[in-house]
Amino acid sequence: MKILLRGGRVIDPSQALDMVADVLVSGDRIAAIGQDLETDRETKVIDVGGCIVAPGFIDMHVHLREPGYEQKETIATGTRAAAAGGFTAVACMPNTQPVADSPAVIAYIREKARAIGVVHVYPIGALSKGSQGEELAEIRDLVEAGAVALSDDGNPVMNAEVMRRALEYTRLFNIPVISHCEDLNLAAGGVMHEGFISTILGLRGIPAAAEEVMVARDIILAELTGGKLHLAHLSSAGSLRILQEAKSRGIKVTAEVTPHHLCLTDEAVEGYDTNTKVNPPLRSEEDRQALEEALREGLVDALATDHAPHTEEDKDVEYDVAPFGISGLETAIPLVVTRLVETGRLSWERLIEAWSCQPASILNIPGGTLKEGGIADITVIAPDWEKEVDVNTFYSLGKNSPFQGLKLKGWPLVTIVAGRLVMEKGQVLL
Ligand SMILES: NC(=O)N[C@@H](CC(=O)O)C(=O)O
Numbered sequence: 110m111k112i113l114l115r116g117g118r119v120i121d122p123s124q125a126l127d128m129v130a131d132v133l134v135s136g137d138r139i140a141a142i143g144q145d146l147e148t149d150r151e152t153k154v155i156d157v158g159g160c161i162v163a164p165g166f167i168d169m170h171v172h173l174r175e176p177g178y179e180q181k182e183t184i185a186t187g188t189r190a191a192a193a194g195g196f197t198a199v200a201c202m203p204n205t206q207p208v209a210d211s212p213a214v215i216a217y218i219r220e221k222a223r224a225i226g227v228v229h230v231y232p233i234g235a236l237s238k239g240s241q242g243e244e245l246a247e248i249r250d251l252v253e254a255g256a257v258a259l260s261d262d263g264n265p266v267m268n269a270e271v272m273r274r275a276l277e278y279t280r281l282f283n284i285p286v287i288s289h290c291e292d293l294n295l296a297a298g299g300v301m302h303e304g305f306i307s308t309i310l311g312l313r314g315i316p317a318a319a320e321e322v323m324v325a326r327d328i329i330l331a332e333l334t335g336g337k338l339h340l341a342h343l344s345s346a347g348s349l350r351i352l353q354e355a356k357s358r359g360i361k362v363t364a365e366v367t368p369h370h371l372c373l374t375d376e377a378v379e380g381y382d383t384n385t386k387v388n389p390p391l392r393s394e395e396d397r398q399a400l401e402e403a404l405r406e407g408l409v410d411a412l413a414t415d416h417a418p419h420t421e422e423d424k425d426v427e428y429d430v431a432p433f434g435i436s437g438l439e440t441a442i443p444l445v446v447t448r449l450v451e452t453g454r455l456s457w458e459r460l461i462e463a464w465s466c467q468p469a470s471i472l473n474i475p476g477g478t479l480k481e482g483g484i485a486d487i488t489v490i491a492p493d494w495e496k497e498v499d500v501n502t503f504y505s506l507g508k509n510s511p512f513q514g515l516k517l518k519g520w521p522l523v524t525i526v527a528g529r530l531v532m533e534k535g536q537v538l539l
């Protein structure tokens with residue numbers, strides 16, 4: 110099977126490439142990039158004139174929910190949502206039931222993904238047993254089973270000594286520890302950003318400091334141990350100041366930001382829509398602008414959705430008791446393209462670097478490049494394709510999006526995974 114993507118703007122930051130060209134895929138590989146490439150009768154030709162052709166987007170922070178919460182999402186539905194959203198690979202968080210703290214759960218996810226998934230799936234192992242934050246998981250076994258990183262995401266690691274040992278021990282395997290930075294005592298059961306709006310709404314607030322003190326702590330521990338630290342879903346300007354200082358001193362730390370923290374603020378909570386309830390919470394406009402600038406300048410390395418699907422029953426309750434999370438995979442790319450790229454606040458090159466090259470490099474997984482001879486994982490985006498978000502068309506079981514009805518541009522047009530056409534014009538083909 111051959112596929113020719115004809116006449117797109119090919120942008121590959123890994124090779125400093127930005128030109129109008131054809132991309133030829135043969136088998137599971139990138140066969141050639143060039144002008145007016147020849148085709149034969151078996152070649153499927155897709156006209157991508159006016160579109161952006163990029164190395165496959167990798168979402169390094171996704172909750173697939175399987176095993177255990179199959180009513181929220183499964184590996185089958187979550188990987189289809191990823192393909193529909195323009196992603197060729199996802200890394201999935203271990204807060205399943207059972208928690209992915211054993212080689213058996215990691216193996217289960219990998220096997221299921223291989224059998225019925227439509228994008229590459231890289232499991233992240235739990236850092237501590239049951240993600241309880243007390244006792245380290247069997248890290249070597251998890252890595253041998255295929256875990257690409259360790260995290261207790263969903264829960265912070267409150268015990269600093271446990272975090273220290275995780276950062277120390279993972280050095281042996283050269284994998285990152287992904288930290289969900291939240292001091293639970295400071296968060297104190299809050300449900301939204303602590304500020305003027307939480308006071309008006311009468312909702313308990315989570316101060317930005319709940320994140321910032323843990324960012325500082327983990328950076329100090331990364332410096333102490335020399336371990337690789339990755340900070341998940343940063344939400345506050347204060348976290349970025351600490352990150353800036355750490356990077357300027359050469360500490361091994363990377364960070365990600367989500368589309369919802371870049372596109373919304375705590376004002377979105379005003380209608381008490383539980384789809385705006387997310388952890389960390391949507392913060393102030395000042396924080397939002399700082400995140401945008403940090404992404405643009407590369408202080409924040411990567412974009413990630415933190416795709417956190419929940420059922421309608423889960424979310425159809427009072428704001429106080431609703432679970433945290435936004436179903437993000439199927440709106441992520443057009444949100445960032447519409448709000449940041451089309452408005453000239455983020456370059457295509459930086460977008461692709463942050464959502465393809467950097468996740469591949471941070472997790473040390475294949476992808477993030479269109480080099481000839483490499484695996485053909487490709488994302489094509491149509492900058493001028495405009496349509497409204499409709500959660501009813503989501504492949505994800507999680508319809509929990511605060512962006513329902515929003516008109517966006519820049520939808521993903523084609524997703525190719527290891528040479529297989531898995532999505533075209535929004536339709537998943539497998
Ligand atoms: N982000 C969220 O609001 N929720 C995530 C957990 C997490 O990433 O912290 C979830 O698993 O639902």
Ligand SMILES: [Zn+2]
Binds near residue numbers: 262264342388
């Ligand atoms: Zn988290």
